[in-house]
Structures are given as C-alpha cells and as structure tokens.
Amino acid sequence: MKKRLTALILAVPLLLGMAPYSTYNFSPVDETAHAMLDCMVPVKVITGVDLGAGDLDKPNDFRFGLDGFAYIADTNNDRILVLDSELNLLKIISGFVYGGQQHTFNRPEGVFAEEDGTIFIADTQNRRVVVLDAEGNLVTLMDSVELTGSMLTFRPQKVVADTAGHVYVVGAGSTEGLIQLTREGEFVRFFGSNRVRPNPIEVIYRMFLTRAQRQAREQFVPTEFSNAHVDDMGFLYVTTRNTRTLQVRRLNAIGGDVLRHDGIGEEVYGDITSTTARVGTMAQFQSVSTDSDENIYALDNSTGRVFVYDNTGQMLFMFGGRGNQIGLFSDAQAIDVRDGRAYVLCAGRGNLTIFELTDYGSKILLANHLYTMGEYEESIAPWREVLKMDSGNTLAWSALGQAYYGRKDYAAAMEYFKLGMDREGYSQAFGQLRNEWFKRYFSPLVIGTLLLIAGINVAVRLVKKAKKRRAQA
Amino acid sequence: MIQTIKTVKYAFYILFHPNDGFWELKNHMPKTLGAANLILALLCFMNVLSIQFTSFHYGILDRDSNNIIFNVSSFVVPLAAWTILNWALSTLLDGKATMKQIWVQSIYSLVPVLLSMPVLMICSYIMTHEEATFYYLISSIAVIWSVFLFLVGNMTIQDYTMRKTILMALFTIAGIAASIFIGIILFSTFQQLISFITTVITEIRFMP
Numbered sequence: 001m002k003k004r005l006t007a008l009i010l011a012v013p014l015l016l017g018m019a020p021y022s023t024y025n026f027s028p029v030d031e032t033a034h035a036m037l038d039c040m041v042p043v044k045v046i047t048g049v050d051l052g053a054g055d056l057d058k059p060n061d062f063r064f065g066l067d068g069f070a071y072i073a074d075t076n077n078d079r080i081l082v083l084d085s086e087l088n089l090l091k092i093i094s095g096f097v098y099g100g101q102q103h104t105f106n107r108p109e110g111v112f113a114e115e116d117g118t119i120f121i122a123d124t125q126n127r128r129v130v131v132l133d134a135e136g137n138l139v140t141l142m143d144s145v146e147l148t149g150s151m152l153t154f155r156p157q158k159v160v161a162d163t164a165g166h167v168y169v170v171g172a173g174s175t176e177g178l179i180q181l182t183r184e185g186e187f188v189r190f191f192g193s194n195r196v197r198p199n200p201i202e203v204i205y206r207m208f209l210t211r212a213q214r215q216a217r218e219q220f221v222p223t224e225f226s227n228a229h230v231d232d233m234g235f236l237y238v239t240t241r242n243t244r245t246l247q248v249r250r251l252n253a254i255g256g257d258v259l260r261h262d263g264i265g266e267e268v269y270g271d272i273t274s275t276t277a278r279v280g281t282m283a284q285f286q287s288v289s290t291d292s293d294e295n296i297y298a299l300d301n302s303t304g305r306v307f308v309y310d311n312t313g314q315m316l317f318m319f320g321g322r323g324n325q326i327g328l329f330s331d332a333q334a335i336d337v338r339d340g341r342a343y344v345l346c347a348g349r350g351n352l353t354i355f356e357l358t359d360y361g362s363k364i365l366l367a368n369h370l371y372t373m374g375e376y377e378e379s380i381a382p383w384r385e386v387l388k389m390d391s392g393n394t395l396a397w398s399a400l401g402q403a404y405y406g407r408k409d410y411a412a413a414m415e416y417f418k419l420g421m422d423r424e425g426y427s428q429a430f431g432q433l434r435n436e437w438f439k440r441y442f443s444p445l446v447i448g449t450l451l452l453i454a455g456i457n458v459a460v461r462l463v464k465k466a467k468k469r470r471a472q473a
Numbered sequence: 474m475i476q477t478i479k480t481v482k483y484a485f486y487i488l489f490h491p492n493d494g495f496w497e498l499k500n501h502m503p504k505t506l507g508a509a510n511l512i513l514a515l516l517c518f519m520n521v522l523s524i525q526f527t528s529f530h531y532g533i534l535d536r537d538s539n540n541i542i543f544n545v546s547s548f549v550v551p552l553a554a555w556t557i558l559n560w561a562l563s564t565l566l567d568g569k570a571t572m573k574q575i576w577v578q579s580i581y582s583l584v585p586v587l588l589s590m591p592v593l594m595i596c597s598y599i600m601t602h603e604e605a606t607f608y609y610l611i612s613s614i615a616v617i618w619s620v621f622l623f624l625v626g627n628m629t630i631q632d633y634t635m636r637k638t639i640l641m642a643l644f645t646i647a648g649i650a651a652s653i654f655i656g657i658i659l660f661s662t663f664q665q666l667i668s669f670i671t672t673v674i675t676e677i678r679f680m681p
Binding site: 421423424428431 | 530602
C-alpha cells in the first residue's frame with residue numbers, strides 16, 4: 001500500500017507534465033543561466049522489472065540500433081537486452097557459441113546494432129568485441145587485438161560502426177583516440193585523438209627542472225574519450241571526460257573536429273559558469289546522441305543534465321539533473337534520441353527515463369532547424385510562436401534579427417538583434433543601414449560639404465577684408 | 474565662478490605642455506580645487522552618459538544593471554585613495570605637494586579620458602565592428618595620454634625625478650592594496666565584534 005502511494009505521488013508530476021528541474025539556457029549578457037520554459041519533460045520510467053527481465057544492475061549503454069530495435073547493455077548482469085521500438089522485451093542475449101563452446105559476457109559496457117541486425121558488443125572485462133548476427137550467431141570475435149605502437153591493452157567500453165565499414169572502439173585508458181578496427185577485427189589506427197593543451201605555467205616550471213624531475217611529474221596526456229555516436233549522415237560524435245573544453249566534438253573521416261563551436265561558451269560545453277554547476281566539479285560528458293535535425297544531446301554525468309545543442313554548437317536548452325525524482329538521475333550513463341523523445345539510462349537506479357518534447361521545445365527545435373538550414377524566412381513564424389510563449393528567449397530574437405537582415409529590413413533587424421543581445425548581428429545590420437544611407441545621400445552630402453568649405457572660405461576672406469579696412473581706417 | 478572656469482580651461486594648455494602647465498597650476502592658478510572638482514563632476518557625468526548612450530554594439534549589454542552610484546565611485550574612490558596614499562608617502566620622501574595639489578593634479582591628468590568619452594560615444598554611432606580597431610585606438614590613446622600626464626604632473630608638483638616618480642607610483646599602488654587589505658580586515662573584525670555583541674545581548678534578553 002505504502003509503495004503504491006509513493007508511486008502515485010511520484011507520478012503526479014508526470015500527470016501534470018511538470019519537471020523536477022528548471023530548464024535554462026545561458027544568457028549572452030553575462031553568461032549566467034536564465035530560466036526558460038521546460039522544453040523536455042519526463043513522461044515515463046521503465047525498469048528492468050517493467051520489461052520482464054528482472055532488475056537491471058548498473059546498465060551502461062542504451063542505444064537504438066540502425067535496425068530500429070533498442071539495445072541495453074545490462075553490464076553487471078552480463079547480458080544484452082534487445083527491445084523493439086516500443087520498448088517491449090524481445091530477447092536477452094547472455095552468451096554465444098564459439099568453437100562448439102558456450103561463451104558468456106563479462107561486464108559488457110557497450111552495444112551497437114547495424115541495419116541488418118548485426119550486433120556489436122563491447123565485452124569489456126573479457127577484452128574483446130563480440131559481433132553477432134540477428135539470430136545471435138557469432139560473426140566475428142575481435143579478440144586479443146594488437147594495438148601496434150602503443151602500451152595499451154585492448155579493453156573496449158563502447159563500440160560503434162559507421163556506414164563505410166569501419167569499427168570504432170572507445171577503449172578504457174585510450175588516450176590516443178578511438179581505436180579503429182576493420183570488420184575482421186584488425187587494428188587500423190588510433191582515430192581523432194584529443195589535442196594536448198599544456199598549461200603555460202607548467203611549461204615554464206618545467207624549464208627549471210632536471211630531466212629526472214621532469215619525468216617524475218605528471219605527463220601531458222590527452223584526455224580519453226568516454227563515448228561515441230554515429231549520426232544518420234555517418235558523422236562520428238565523441239565525448240570526453242575530465243576536461244573543460246571541447247568535450248563534445250564531431251569528427252570527419254580523417255579525425256578532425258568539424259563542429260563549429262558557435263555557442264556562447266564557444267569550446268566549453270555543459271555549464272559554462274559556476275552559477276549552475278556545483279562548485280569544484282567539472283562536467284563529465286558520458287554520452288552523446290543526435291536527432292534527425294542534427295541537434296546534439298550531450299549527457300553530463302556529473303550534474304545529470306542533458307544539454308541540447310544545434311549543429312553549430314549553439315545551446316538550445318537543457319533537461320534532467322541529479323536527484324531522486326522522476327526526470328532526475330543518480331548516475332546517468334547513456335542517452336539516445338528518437339522521434340522527439342529522449343531516453344536516458346541511469347546506471348545507479350537501473351532504469352530508463354523517457355522524455356518528451358513539450359510544445360515549446362518542439363517549436364524551438366523546428367524554428368532553429370529552419371534557421372540553421374538557412375531558411376530564415378520560413379523560420380520567422382515558428383520563432384514568433386516561441387516568443388509568444390517566452391519573450392525572454394534571446395535566441396529567438398537574434399534569429400528574427402537574422403531573418404529581417406535577410407529581408408534587407410535593417411532597421412528592424414537592428415531592433416531584434418538588440419533584443420537578442422547580439423552585438424555582432426547588430427553591428428552588421430547597422431553597417432548595411434549606414435551603407436544605404438550613404439548611397440541615398442551621397443550627392444547631397446558631397447555637394448553640402450563642398451558648399452560648406454566654399455562658404456567658410458568666403459567668410460574668412462570677408463572677415464580679413466573687413467579687418468584690413470578697419471586697420472586702414 | 475569665472476575664475477574657476479578659466480582655470481578649467483587651462484586643462485587644454487596642460488594637455489600639450491604638462492611640465493609648464495602643472496607648475497603654473499600648482500603655483501599661480503586661482504581656484505584650482507573648485508576647477509578640479511568641476512572636471513571630476515564632468516567626468517562622472519560623461520561616464521554615466523557614455524554608458525547609457527553608447528550605441529548597442531559598443532556599449533554594455535545589460536543597461537538595466539547599470540548603477541550610477543557605482544559608476545561615480547569608480548572614479549572618486551580610486552582618486553581619493555591615490556591622493557591620500559601618494560600624499561602620505563611623499564611627505565615621508567620629501568615630496569613638495571600638498572594633498573590638495575595632488576588631488577587637483579590627478580583630476581587634471583584625466584582630461585584626455587574625459588575628452589575621449591564624447592568622441593567615442595559619437596564614433597559608436599558611426600562605426601561598425603569592422604572599424605573597432607579605430608574605436609579602441611582612440612580610447613587607448615586617451616588612456617596612455619592620461620597616464621603620461623599623471624606621471625609628468627606628479628613629477629612636477631612633487632619636484633621629483635621621473636625615476637623617483639615611477640617608484641613612488643608603484644609604492645602608492647602597493648599602499649592602496651595594503652590599505653584595502655587592512656580595510657577588509659577591519660571590516661570583518663568589526664562585523665564579528667558586532668555579531669558577538671548582538672549575540673550576547675540576545676543571550677541576556679532571553680536568559681531564563
């Protein structure tokens with residue numbers, strides 16, 4: 001009875017469509033967070049018991065496969081759950097047959113599936129990647145992979161495969177980048193490693209050290225990746241832990257970062273000021289996913305928040321948090337997005353929270369999608385609707401400014417840019433207005449200046465003449 | 474009043490002839506204190522104006538949080554601190570200026586900044602961000618000029634060499650830092666004292 005009552009009380013926010021967190025975005029004025037309407041709210045929580053598979057124990061990965069099914073890596077239960085797109089349990093994979101023997105998993109932390117149902121399983125503690133077909137038969141066993149030129153042992157935590165047939169593995173302790181494998185499990189290279197950014201004070205300090213002292217100090221090593229994601233276009237997204245900048249990146253085919261980082265925080269993702277972060281903590285991005293409009297959903301394990309960015313790196317809104325209520329997590333490990341819903345896997349509670357876009361959130365996404373596609377004119381109407389609901393949305397004002405700039409209505413654009421706190425846009429619109437003004441008044445301006453100069457000349461001469469006359473008199 | 478305004482106008486002479494100008498100002502000009510305070514008032518007023526009316530793309534983003542008291546004190550407090558500390562130190566190190574003369578000289582040195590304010594304000598309505606270099610060039614010329622006048626002026630009225638002036642300026646800045654430090658300590662000590670006394674009073678009042 002008591003349990004049911006608690007469940008009922010916990011369910012109240014769900015019924016009311018309320019969220020136990022307050023959504024915010026960062027203000028261009030002083031980079032502090034300002035509250036906005038909720039854009040994504042929790043609608044459902046699914047536990048292992050709900051699925052009929054028993055409690056999940058520290059599940060580490062949740063992903064929709066390209067085949068449309070959903071996969072959960074139930075790490076401490078050493079099994080993979082396969083769910084259909086409605087999240088009903090289809091089957092449980094707990095092992096495979098290899099060489100006539102039944103093999104089991106040991107703490108698998110990652111799972112990924114391709115269009116034909118081929119499943120990649122990062123069998124972490126067994127130090128191998130297991131590739132199974134849709135029926136659960138072994139296709140390839142990527143075992144004892146030799147990482148040429150590296151001291152690292154192969155301990156895969158996440159695995160993804162792109163459409164070009166490459167397999168990318170996030171290895172534990174792999175500071176050299178993603179481990180790229182062939183489909184046969186041969187090591188190709190390290191891919192897209194994080195750049196090292198030495199601390200200038202440390203560099204100067206090191207100049208005064210002997211070689212032995214220098215070696216004893218902690219080395220500059222790039223931070224390791226925490227997760228990877230492949231979007232519909234085949235781009236690879238990676239997240240990085242233990243760093244304050246470039247935690248989310250989009251990699252091209254040669255491992256270069258092609259995300260524009262155009263947001264307010266530029267290369268800083270997550271909480272850009274200490275007003276929203278807990279003091280002394282650092283964002284720990286654990287998972288990333290993208291929707292069909294290329295918006296990026298990045299999950300920060302440290303605050304439990306999901307930050308949503310558009311494809312230029314501009315933050316749109318956030319949701320989630322740390323706590324005990326529905327919509328908050330204790331140890332969020334994975335996020336995936338599909339059809340306007342976000343699914344966040346909490347390892348601490350062993351459950352999956354489903355979030356749905358609110359009216360406001362979907363309007364922002366629609367408007368911003370049109371806007372980033374360059375269809376400024378079409379984006380005006382949805383932006384106006386966003387503003388009707390929340391007139392403090394600087395993003396919307398600034399986008400309207402851009403739209404009116406496109407219409408060559410520079411005066412209106414300036415007004416909108418001002419409301420959107422967008423100095424750069426304001427300056428550009430103002431420059432255009434100034435040009436127009438110059439063009440229109442060019443001839444009167446020139447004639448006026450010439451007349452003025454002539455007038456001054458004449459006046460000076462007259463005064464001189466008068467003075468002379470007075471002197472003579 | 475006319476004398477005061479005449480003395481204010483003398484600032485233009487000082488701009489280009491700091492050595493003669495400050496000497497003249499110190500020894501022969503009447504009503505210098507009034508003139509200096511007038512300039513300071515103008516400076517504060519222009520500062521508020523320029524914060525309020527600089528075009529959006531050069532100005533501060535958040536005009537709502539603008540605070541006139543803070544704006545004014547951001548000029549007056551450092552000037553006062555400089556005057557007091559510089560005077561206090563220069564009396565020890567055979568400076569020849571009185572506190573009033575230091576105050577007057579410091580304010581007169583800020584005239585380039587004062588003059589740059591309306592220019593910058595007007596420029597902000599003419600220039601886009603592409604011409605920002607010129608905008609910031611003007612403001613940095615004004616600041617550098619002011620610093621130059623500050624040093625030369627101080628040298629003239631204290632009758633120091635340039636080296637000694639710079640040294641004194643550094644000492645003064647250190648002195649300001651020290652006095653801020655002491656001020657903070659005093660403040661927090663008094664805070665604790667007051668809270669201690671109020672606690673004792675509360676204890677006594679509610680004693681059973």
